[in-house]
Amino acid sequence: MYKFIKLTKVWFSISGFLMVISIIFISVFGLRLGIDYKGGTAIEFKSDNADTKDILADMLKEMSIDNYQYKDGGQGNGILKLPSISNDQHVQFSKLAIDKLTNYREISYDNVGPSIGKDLTNKSILAVILATVGIIIYIAIAFRRVPKPLSTWIFGVSAVVALIHDLLITIGFVSIIGFFFTWMEVDALFITAMLTIMGFSVHDTIVVYDRLRENFIHNPHQDINLTADESINQTLARSINTTLTVIIVLLALLLLGATSIQHFVLILVFGIFIGTYSSIFVATPVMILWHRSKLTNNKM
């Protein structure tokens, strides 16, 4: 049996380090906001020209748009990002492009007005708040009957600590990847990934806590550290196997699936991995530490 609880300090150092790094990444690099949030236009196209960049510069000058970004995707593919343009401007752009670029084809066109972006931001904030509250209430209900001296409250808050740990490190990951790669953008799917990771993180934590509660009821006078270690060990095979299967399918989707959701799948892979990690190395040690300090306080 692996002694997890004994090494609590080690796990906390690792997690603390990752969280600090994440905060640094987020504050230094920030997040690459997609047009879903800030509004704007993205045009993905294909042409047979080698000097697309210069031709585009001329075209946009003609349309008096000077605030744009162009990314060459290789093999004639390119993505152009502009401030939100009108339908007429889009028509004008397409005409110019067909005229000046050889064999121009628009692959996708995405235009988000500023009001939509604001809408989405509000909705996302609401979703995260509701999900957090919902999960806390849910854990409180699911663990309402824990035998004394265990406390419902400590289970719930420890699970949320693990949850914040997972989200923070995942956002840090998104920040650093977004710094190097333009495709890692914060869009509607980013929030979806975050909420999914929340669900999975709590899912994993509950499996371990459930076992802990059961073992405690079975053997209430045993040292709580030992009970916790037993519980983690008993659920270890399950945790590893489940995460493995989920990550196998997601990796297949990441490597072979559609490019437009690859960033989403990558965030999920990372977040689900961290979620499993935290259910073993964060959620339970935090809970035990808290539980023990409460007991010592009571004795004094």
Place this chain on the structure above:
Amino acid sequence: MRRNLWIVLSVITIVITFGVLVDIPKSPFLGQKIKSLLGLDLIGGTELIYEADLSQSSDKIKDLNNLSNVFRSRIDELGVSEPTIQTSGSNKIIIELAGIKNIDEAVNRIGATYELSFMQETDDTTTGLQLKDYYDPDFIYPKYWQKTELTGRQLQKADVTFQGGTQNSVQTEPVVTLKFDNPGKEMFSMLTKDNLNKQIAIVLDDKIVSAPTVQTQISSGEAVITGSKDVKEAQKLASRLNEGMLPVPARLVGQQNVGATLGQDSLKKSVVGGIIGLLMVAIFMVVYYKTSGLIAVFALLIYAIISLAIFKIIPVTLTLAGIAGFILSIGMAIDANILIFERMKEELKAGKTLNLSIIDGFKRAWTSVRDSNFSSIITCIILYYTAGSGPVRGFALTLVIGILVSLFTAITVTRTILLLISGSKLQRFIHV
């Protein structure tokens, strides 16, 4: 005990049969609609988000619905098959047009502010307008027209009624009656007085809906438009007039076009990625959990059949994110089985018989399975209701359906089959 198992097994078989019947492309139930299950990002098309300016509106909900009806009739004229048009929030309308080719023309057509106006003839060929017929765009009226102060704003009501044409003394000629408000009554009276024995034009979207000849001055504020071919045409005219009563300007605030090739490419890649991932999971399960793993994989197959049938029945639009949600929920389905098998292993190690290990393993793992899946269901429900946009909703919906179905298959299907085998001569083949 065993009799109950056989009953459960027959129920499962019936559910599977029904599922397969729904799933197959040309099924007797919902067979033809499989294509409409795919979202825009998979078949190509365009999504338009319009924001209505309802600042002048007294009944915002009604006006927004009116506007979406106007959009619908315009899209129908464009000949787009199966468009989705839905209102979102207090002032937005989201339109999805699958497989449309000429997007820019469609955008111009759909988004134009619809305005109803009453025009009179003019001899001035420089400022006068030449107008097309509303129903027959090839027909251009020979006369020139100019606007009057009377518009749809003064119109109170437009209805279909019947008059004249005695056939067995029943009134059979459908006509459209108009009713103006008080200022409109004055204006209409002046208009008919000035244009006696001349044509006036009722114009919607710069096209002539009807050009009746004024036979007498009308000061009652009520007018009758005759000459509709049948009831249908009269009804169409009346609804156009109703739509034009309050012009709600709408602005295109969001647009997403996905080329058909990109969509097909995405679809192909997702299906290939999904299938390969699942095959790998199946191999893992069989290698690690042996015959039990095989049964879990079988349960997974049933899970896929049932989920797809539900997607088709509801119906759920499958977007890229939706497919990801579906694939993710398969992970959940597997998780339930893994939890149970691990528990069975423990019970077997503790020296229990196979049959008892299965029963206890399931019983003990059930609280974990139920409690843990619930947290994901909560986040899915929140995602579904807060996210207005299609892909996020699709993801949440497929994931939540997947979780619920997986609970059913993992518990019922795997358990029943395991118990049936464990009580029979085949039990020596069961390994966990």
